[in-house]
């Protein structure tokens with residue numbers, strides 16, 4: 001069964017969480033998350049950040065910057081793993 005790579009999945013996590021993906025793209029991401037524990041961890045991490053950000057609506061700028069930094073670290077770790 002063809003599925004997206006881990007890198008593609010990580011790149012789509014943010015639009016996935018922001019509900020910016022089309023239906024078929026969402027399905028692809030969900031399918032990858034269901035078979036890849038590593039990306040599932042990244043997804044729960046991203047979702048957790050969003051929950052925290054949602055709770056404290058202040059400091060949005062700092063949160064976005066932090067999220068961007070964390071995303072780079074996660075993507076780098078995945079690329080190095082492959």
Ligand SMILES: [Zn+2]
Pocket residue numbers: 005006007009032036038039040
């Ligand atoms: Zn993966």
